[in-house]
Amino acid sequence: MxxxxxxxxxxxxxxxxxxxxxxxxxxxxxxxxxxMAVGQSTALVQFALVALAFAALxxxxxxxxxxxxxxxxxxxxxxxxxxxxSGVWGNHEGSMLLWVLILSLFGAAVAWFGGxxxxxxxxxxxxxxxxxxxxxxxxxxxxxNPFTRLVPxxxxxxxxxxxxxxxxLAIHPPFLYLGYVGFxxxxxxxxxxxxxxxxxxxxxxxxxxxxxxxxxALTIGIALGSWWAYYTLGWGGWWFWDPVENASFMPWxxxxxxxxxxxxxxxxxxxxSWTILLAIVTFSLSLVGTFLVRSGVLTSVHAFAVDxxxxxxxxxxxxxxxxxxxxxxxxxxxxxxxxxxxxPISREGALVLNNLLLSTAAATVFLGTLYPLFLDxxxxxxxxxxxPFFNATFVPLMIPxxxxxxxxxxxxxxxxxxxxxxxxLKFAFLAAFVVVxxxxxxxxxxxxxxxxxxxxxxxxxxxVLAEYSDRIKLFRAPFGDSWRRAIHLPRSTYGMSIAxxxxxxxxAGIAAAAWQSERIETVRPGxxxxxxxxxxxxxxxxxxxxxxxxxxxxxxxxTKDGSAxxxxxxxxxxxxxxxxxTSNTAIHTTLLSxxxxxxxxxxxxxxxxxxxxxxxxxxxxxxxAGIMALGGLLSLSDRRWRVGVAARRAxxxxxxxxxxx
Amino acid sequence: MTRALSFFILIAxxxxxAMGPGFAVEPNExxxxxxxxxxxxxxxxxxxxxxxxxxxxxxSHADLAHDLRVLVRERLTAGDSDSQTIAxxxxxxxxxxxxxxxxxxxxxxxxxxxxxxxxxGAVGTVxxxxxxxxxxxxxxxxxxxxxxxxxxxxxxxxxS
Amino acid sequence: xxxxxxxxxxxxxxxLAAYFGLALTxxxxxxxxxxxxxxxxAFALAGLGTKPPLARDDFxxxxxxxxxFASWCxxxxxxxxxxxxxxxxxxxxxxxxxxxxxxxxxxxxLTQLGDPYSRIGVDQSGRVGxxxxxxxxxxxxxxxxxxxxxxxxxxxxTASDLQNEILPLLKQLGRS
Numbered sequence: 001m002x003x004x005x006x007x008x009x010x011x012x013x014x015x016x017x018x019x020x021x022x023x024x025x026x027x028x029x030x031x032x033x034x035x036m037a038v039g040q041s042t043a044l045v046q047f048a049l050v051a052l053a054f055a056a057l058x059x060x061x062x063x064x065x066x067x068x069x070x071x072x073x074x075x076x077x078x079x080x081x082x083x084x085x086s087g088v089w090g091n092h093e094g095s096m097l098l099w100v101l102i103l104s105l106f107g108a109a110v111a112w113f114g115g116x117x118x119x120x121x122x123x124x125x126x127x128x129x130x131x132x133x134x135x136x137x138x139x140x141x142x143x144x145n146p147f148t149r150l151v152p153x154x155x156x157x158x159x160x161x162x163x164x165x166x167x168x169l170a171i172h173p174p175f176l177y178l179g180y181v182g183f184x185x186x187x188x189x190x191x192x193x194x195x196x197x198x199x200x201x202x203x204x205x206x207x208x209x210x211x212x213x214x215x216x217a218l219t220i221g222i223a224l225g226s227w228w229a230y231y232t233l234g235w236g237g238w239w240f241w242d243p244v245e246n247a248s249f250m251p252w253x254x255x256x257x258x259x260x261x262x263x264x265x266x267x268x269x270x271x272x273s274w275t276i277l278l279a280i281v282t283f284s285l286s287l288v289g290t291f292l293v294r295s296g297v298l299t300s301v302h303a304f305a306v307d308x309x310x311x312x313x314x315x316x317x318x319x320x321x322x323x324x325x326x327x328x329x330x331x332x333x334x335x336x337x338x339x340x341x342x343x344p345i346s347r348e349g350a351l352v353l354n355n356l357l358l359s360t361a362a363a364t365v366f367l368g369t370l371y372p373l374f375l376d377x378x379x380x381x382x383x384x385x386x387x388p389f390f391n392a393t394f395v396p397l398m399i400p401x402x403x404x405x406x407x408x409x410x411x412x413x414x415x416x417x418x419x420x421x422x423x424x425l426k427f428a429f430l431a432a433f434v435v436v437x438x439x440x441x442x443x444x445x446x447x448x449x450x451x452x453x454x455x456x457x458x459x460x461x462x463x464v465l466a467e468y469s470d471r472i473k474l475f476r477a478p479f480g481d482s483w484r485r486a487i488h489l490p491r492s493t494y495g496m497s498i499a500x501x502x503x504x505x506x507x508a509g510i511a512a513a514a515w516q517s518e519r520i521e522t523v524r525p526g527x528x529x530x531x532x533x534x535x536x537x538x539x540x541x542x543x544x545x546x547x548x549x550x551x552x553x554x555x556x557x558x559t560k561d562g563s564a565x566x567x568x569x570x571x572x573x574x575x576x577x578x579x580x581x582t583s584n585t586a587i588h589t590t591l592l593s594x595x596x597x598x599x600x601x602x603x604x605x606x607x608x609x610x611x612x613x614x615x616x617x618x619x620x621x622x623x624x625a626g627i628m629a630l631g632g633l634l635s636l637s638d639r640r641w642r643v644g645v646a647a648r649r650a651x652x653x654x655x656x657x658x659x660x661x
Numbered sequence: 662m663t664r665a666l667s668f669f670i671l672i673a674x675x676x677x678x679a680m681g682p683g684f685a686v687e688p689n690e691x692x693x694x695x696x697x698x699x700x701x702x703x704x705x706x707x708x709x710x711x712x713x714x715x716x717x718x719x720x721s722h723a724d725l726a727h728d729l730r731v732l733v734r735e736r737l738t739a740g741d742s743d744s745q746t747i748a749x750x751x752x753x754x755x756x757x758x759x760x761x762x763x764x765x766x767x768x769x770x771x772x773x774x775x776x777x778x779x780x781x782g783a784v785g786t787v788x789x790x791x792x793x794x795x796x797x798x799x800x801x802x803x804x805x806x807x808x809x810x811x812x813x814x815x816x817x818x819x820x821s
Numbered sequence: 822x823x824x825x826x827x828x829x830x831x832x833x834x835x836x837l838a839a840y841f842g843l844a845l846t847x848x849x850x851x852x853x854x855x856x857x858x859x860x861x862x863a864f865a866l867a868g869l870g871t872k873p874p875l876a877r878d879d880f881x882x883x884x885x886x887x888x889x890f891a892s893w894c895x896x897x898x899x900x901x902x903x904x905x906x907x908x909x910x911x912x913x914x915x916x917x918x919x920x921x922x923x924x925x926x927x928x929x930x931l932t933q934l935g936d937p938y939s940r941i942g943v944d945q946s947g948r949v950g951x952x953x954x955x956x957x958x959x960x961x962x963x964x965x966x967x968x969x970x971x972x973x974x975x976x977x978x979t980a981s982d983l984q985n986e987i988l989p990l991l992k993q994l995g996r997s
Contacts, residue, residue, distance in 0.1 A: 235720045242715045277830060284834075297844040311845045319838055326831035333827045344790055356782045364775040370840075371762075371771045377843040380767050382852055384709050386717075386760025393775045522688040603689050711852070711956035724921070725956055728947050753862075753954040755855035 003068050006056025007147040010097075013049040013104065014137035016042040020107075020130030024123035028195075036119050039126030040111040046133065047108035054088075054101045057146050061088050067153035070094060070146045076159035076577060078548040086170030087160045092294060092310075093146035095173060099290075100136050102174075102181040106210075107133065110185060117206060124192035125185070132184055135317045143310045162549065162575040162582045168228035172221060176248055179218020180286035183255060185210035187283035190276045191325050194332040199276060204266035207279070209636055211262065215255045216632035222248050223625035234583040234598040236516070236613045238621060241390040246369040247289030253362035254282045257355045259632075264348050268413060269339035271348075274355070276333060284322040285362070291318055297373060346416040350408030357401040364393050395449070402456050402507055405500055406463025410470070424470055428462030453511025461504035468497050495635025499628045506624025512617035519612045522602050532614035534595060535559045536568075541608070549573045551584075554599045554608065558588060570599040570610075594618050686719050690727070692734050701734045704746055708733075709758050717760060854954050854962075854973035861887075861964050862952035866918065866942030870928050875916060875942030880964065884994045886915050886987070887962040888938070889950060891922040892930035894958045900977035901934045907983065908937035913991070917941040920950050920958050963987065965994050 020042040027035025057070070061084045066072040074091040075084055083090075089098040107129040114122045140146070163169075189207040193199045225248070230238040239245060258278040264271045291297075295311030342348040368385045375383055406428060410421035422429075432455045469475070471493070472485040517532045525540045539555040551573045558565045568586035575582065581601075588595040596613040603609075686705070692698040702719060708729065710721035718726035729750065736746040750758055762768045856862070865876035888904060890897045907913045917938035919927035924943050931938075944950055953962065956975070963972040972990055974982060 233720075237720065240715065273827070281830075291841065295841075295845060297841065297847075308845060315838065315841050315845065318841070322834055323831065323838065326834050330824075330828040330831050334824045338793075341793065352786060356779075356786055360775065360779045360782055363778045367771060367774045367778075371768075373844050374840055375767060376847060377840050382755065382757045383762045383768060384757055384760055385762055385771065386707075386709060388707060388761035389771070392761075393772075397775070397779070520686060520688055520691075603687070609688060725947075728951060732948075732951060751855065753855060753951055754956070755852070755954070757852055 002056050002059050003065070003147045003149065006053040006060075007145065009049040009053040009056070010137060010141060010147075013046045013053070013100075014134065014141065016046045016049070017130045017133035017137055020046070021127050021134055022130075023127075024130075025127040025195075028120040028123040028127075031120075033119060036123035039123050039130070040114075043104070043107040043111035043126050043129065047104040050097075050101045050104040053147075054097055057094060057097060058085060058088050061085065064157065065153075066155070066157050067149055067151065068146075069148040069150040072150050072154050072157045074160055075157040076548065077156055078577075079160060079165070080547055082167065082170055083160055083165045086164075089173045090160050090164050090169075093140070093144045095177075096136070096140050096144050097146050098174065099177055099181060100133065100140065102177045103129070103133055103136065103184060106182060106185050110188075110210075120196065121189075121192055121203075121206075124195055125188045128188035128191045129184065132188070132321060135321065139310075139313050139317060143313050159548070159575075159577045162573070162578055162580050163232060166228060166232055168224055168231070172224040172228060175217050175221030175224060177221075179214050179216075179221050179255075180248075180251060180289070182210065182214025182217055183251060183279075183283040183286055185214070186255075186258065186279040187325070190279035191328060193276060194325075194328045197332055197335055199265065199272040199336050201266050201269055204262045204275070208259065208262045208266065211255065211259050211279070211282075212632050212636050215252070215259055216629045216636070218248070218252050218255065219625055219629040219632065222252060223622050223629075227622045230618075231585050231587060232582070234585055234600070234611065236518070236596055236598075236611070236615065238618070239387075241365075241368070241387045243369050244293055246365050247292050250362050250365050250369075251282050251285040251289065253358050253365065254278060254285055257358040257362075258282050260351050260354050260358075264351050268342065268348055270342065271352070271355075272336045272338055273329075273333040276336070277329060278355075278359075280322070280325045280329060284318075284325075285366075287314075287318055287321060291315060292369075340414070342413070343415045345411065345418045347408065347411045347413045349416065350404060350411050353404055354401065354408065357397055357404075361394055361397045361401075364397065365390065368393070398507075399452070399456065402460055402503065405503065406460045406467075409467050409496065409500075410463075425459075425463050425466055428459050428466050431462040432456070432459035447514045450511045450514030454508055457504045457508035457511060460507065461501060464497050464500045464504065491638040492635040495631045495633075495638065497631070498634060499631025502624045502627030502629075502631055504624070505620045505627055509617045509620030509622075509624060512620070513615065516613055516615045516618070518614075519610075521610055521612075522607050523610045524606055524608070529610065529612060531595075531612050533560055534565070534614065536597070536610075536612055538608075538610070544571075546573065548577065549575045552599075554597075554610075556586070556597060556610075558595060566595070568595070568597050570597040572599050572601065589619050591619050591623070592617065686730060687727070690730055690734065692738065697734075697737050700743060701730070701737055704733050704737075704743055705730050707760050708747075708750060709760050711754060711758065852956070852975070854970060856954055856970045857973070858969055858971065860968050861962070861970050862949070864942070864944075864949045864952065866944055866949060869917075869919060869924055869931075869941040869943055872941055875918070875940045877968070879940065880914075880916065881968060882966055883914065884966055884991060885964050886913060887918060887953075887964060888915055889918045889920045889944075889953070889955050889958045889960045890927075890930075891920045891958050892926040893922065894920075896977040897930075897959045898934070900959050900979075901937075903978045903980060903983055904937040905935050906980075907987075911983075911988070914939050918949060919943045919945075920955065921945065921947045961987075963990055963994070 020039050023035045024037075024039035027033070027038070057068075059065075060068045060071045061075050062081070064071065064075060064077040064084070066075075070091065070093050074094070075087045079087065087094070089095040107126065110122070110125055110129065114125070117125070186207055189203065189210070193203055222245075225245070226238045229240070230236070258275065261271050261275045261278055265275050291311070291314045295308075295314055297311065340348070344352075368389050371385050372383055375381060406425060407418070407421050410416075410424055411418065471489060472482045474482045477485075519529055519531045521527075521529055523529065523538045525538050527538045529536045529538075535558070537557045537559070539557055541552055541554050544551040544553055551571050553569050553571045556568045556570070558568060566588040568588055570586040571584035573582045573584055574580075583598050583600060585596060585598045587597075593614065593616040596611075596615060598611040600609040600611070686702070692701060705719040706717050708718045710716045710718045710723055710726045710729075712723040712725050713721050716726075718729045733746055733750070736749055737743075741749065747759070756763060762771065764772050861877055863877045866874060868874040886907070890900075904915060908915055915938050917940070919941060921944070922930075923945070927941070927943065931941075942949070947955075950958075953960070953970075954973075959977055961972075961974040961978055962970055965971050971994065972986070974986065978987070
């Protein structure tokens with residue numbers, strides 16, 4: 001009964017979405033405010049309905065109602081509660097329901113917080129959201145209904161893949177989808193702007209917080225996924241350039257370009273048609289990612305959905321959404337005239353460079369991800385495009401980008417002085433090269449690219465600090481004066497600096513991977529292994545019984561120079577239901593480095609295989625991503641975005657505008 | 662990756678039934694000669710596991726990956742060069758096993774595409790700058806020294 | 822001219838969508854053999870139990886089917902009735918290679934389900950499998966009179982595979 005309520009709520013949501021995609025649009029064209037206002041109520045009610053549907057499915061999972069096919073296929077009564085809940089989105093149908101839940105959440109948010117938008121713009125944005133919703137509700141109801149009943153109901157379910165039974169993975173998809181789907185708002189704003197034929201600073205100011213919010217969520221989502229891969233898969237890697245990873249990374253790259261180009265629209269009234277294009281492409285890449293993951297066209301992604309009808313349906317959806325918006329773009333965008341002129345060497349110029357490099361990087365990932373598909377489709381050879389390709393093509397694009405991030409914010413708008421900016425960065429330069437290169441080279445030697453990477457990270461880090469101290473005139477004005485400036489800097493400025501610092505931290509973590517050391521040994525209790533100055537002693541193994549698995553847990557005592565550092569307990573779990581082992585790694589982190597142990601069955605009874613890694617700076621990869629997201633959130637909290645602030649600010653604007661220049 | 666990857670592992674395990682005992686390169690596979698072993702690791706780090714499809718054979722637990730790791734080591738021990746060893750594998754499994762696709766006719770677009778996109782983008786940006794300059798509004802002349810000092814004065818006034 | 826620039830994105834996308842459409846019709850999981858139209862690798866394997874051994878030269882000058890199977894492989898069981906039908910009704914010559922299987926297990930498997938093979942080679946190490954480019958059993962190869970591999974089928978054979986793929990090819994190759 002409850003499952004039927006969920007199904008029914010979804011059908012109702014579909015009808016509301018259809019209403020929402022038509023009435024407000026017509027209303028906006030005819031200036032009928034009543035019709036325009038329909039969008040707000042439908043968006044809010046839609047969210048309530050989808051939330052109801054979602055709650056219904058979750059209820060079926062929690063109560064282990066195996067008469068629902070989806071639950072029977074993906075859950076099991078002995079599963080811990082957390083994974084019964086996360087099991088809702090651990091499969092195709094349920095994750096699509098989460099997808100539309102987040103879509104309707106964003107729709108409702110635009111309706112709720114959009115009070116400062118012109119009525120026409122809000123109506124059109126909501127209409128476009130309604131169209132996207134219509135497509136996806138249809139997709140779920142016609143091809144992927146999570147509420148399908150199973151008669152007779154089985155005694156128990158098939159369970160969730162043990163690898164997915166992990167807290168990190170439980171929250172990874174919601175963040176990822178918040179990101180993917182969040183970009184739909186930027187998309188809707190872009191399409192609405194094309195319909196209106198008007199893009200101005202106000203438009204950019206409205207669209208930026210939505211984009212930032214989605215970007216933060218996607219950053220966190222990708223970082224969580226990568227971190228999860230690091231600690232569960234047991235081989236110490238954290239990014240493999242797998243098609244599914246790339247599917248989430250491409251929208252991130254273009255979305256990053258978008259939040260930067262929108263600044264130029266807001267401040268300088270330039271790059272309008274480009275920014276609109278980026279907004280369309282960012283969400284389009286999210287959709288293409290959905291297509292790739294769920295249609296079975298790529299080898300990595302088999303198991304998600306093998307039903308060709310789904311692939312066809314999503315492709316149709318892509319044709320309508322992306323094809324339609326790009327056609328509209330081709331017709332309307334030429335009329336958008338950019339205003340502000342600027343020199344190539346200027347803040348705008350730096351942001352153009354940022355966009356050029358990020359777009360090329362995204363295109364590179366796109367090419368690499370889809371190339372095997374293209375070649376196969378034209379009857380060519382089957383090839384693989386793996387991480388060596390991306391390391392060879394993507395990394396060279398990131399080097400100039402990271403280098404430029406330090407200098408960009410130092411340039412003035414319109415006409416910058418690169419030489420002066422570089423002069424102000426000379427401390428950063430010195431710090432980067434003298435301290436880092438020499439220390440690292442003496443310490444570890446190692447690959448040139450890695451040394452360069454750490455140097456680059458240091459350059460960026462110092463560059464951001466230099467830019468900040470420059471802004472508050474640290475040491476050049478009385479200290480109180482600097483303090484006053486620091487307090488009065490807008491939060492978005494702090495957000496930028498912090499996000500850029502986060503990038504520096506991540507880059508250092510990525511580059512330092514070259515200095516990892518590894519031991520793979522057969523061990524028996526009592527054995528001792530030396531790794532990077534650590535002594536790892538195998539104390540013993542104990543057998544444990546989990547709720548739905550059995551486990552062999554090893555105890556290792558780690559000492560360095562005779563003093564105990566940590567006791568680490570890697571586990572080997574076995575899930576009888578799926579007849580599948582997983583390895584639970586043990587990680588001892590100092591935040592400066594990780595000691596990583598993974599245990600596995602050995603070649604004889606009593607033997608175990610131990611993989612031990614020492615990974616300097618590796619936690620920085622995710623810490624950096626977290627800092628980036630934090631920067632984004634801080635920027636998001638800037639009161640400039642809030643309702644009515646823009647008008648109040650305008651009165652004070654002249655003085656501040658000069659002060660900032 | 663990751664979720665789908667793991668789904669795939671599960672499916673692969675069910676389909677191929679060959680859930681090997683270990684994961685990734687195993688101690689007992691290793692060669693005594695560290696130089697040779699390092700070469701073997703380098704090679705197997707660039708070969709794709711065919712059963713699981715999105716792992717290197719070095720990282721994979723699959724049975725076939727184990728066999729291929731042993732094979733790579735046998736070839737190296739027998740005196741094959743790295744490229745001969747790789748050729749031995751590709752003769753049987755095709756270019757598909759190479760995670761780094763070879764540069765040849767069919768992959769030119771792949772390998773030179775990124776550079777081409779960057780160049781097109783860069784040239785496009787330059788052209789755009791120039792056109793804007795020509796068609797755009799008169800650009801304001803740079804500030805004279807007098808204006809500059811006046812601006813400075815205004816700024817300090819504005820702050821205090 | 823400038824307007825044309827704005828049309829590029831949609832044109833690129835339509836091209837992309839066409840490729841996606843094409844890709845939907847293809848199965849990404851099957852790999853073509855690297856040995857198509859190339860000589861089948863030489864091998865000489867011990868026979869199963871008391872049966873004679875199997876070597877490549879045993880089928881020189883014939884059109885033959887070589888099937889890799891294993892007792893531990895679940896899809897092999899699914900495919901087995903088709904193999905039996907091929908041997909009994911279609912009177913095809915099937916050579917089996919027991920891939921990474923213990924002889925006694927393979928023997929039990931065939932005793933249980935019937936033996937469709939004229940001869941069986943035991944490839945316990947899986948080396949012959951690697952020489953053929955096998956990546957998952959069952960796999961079936963068609964080898965022509967000149968000893969070249971003409972077809973590889975990965976995964977269990979179905980009745981329609983037999984009707985639409987195997988039999989027409991055998992006919993074309995002039996099975997004697």
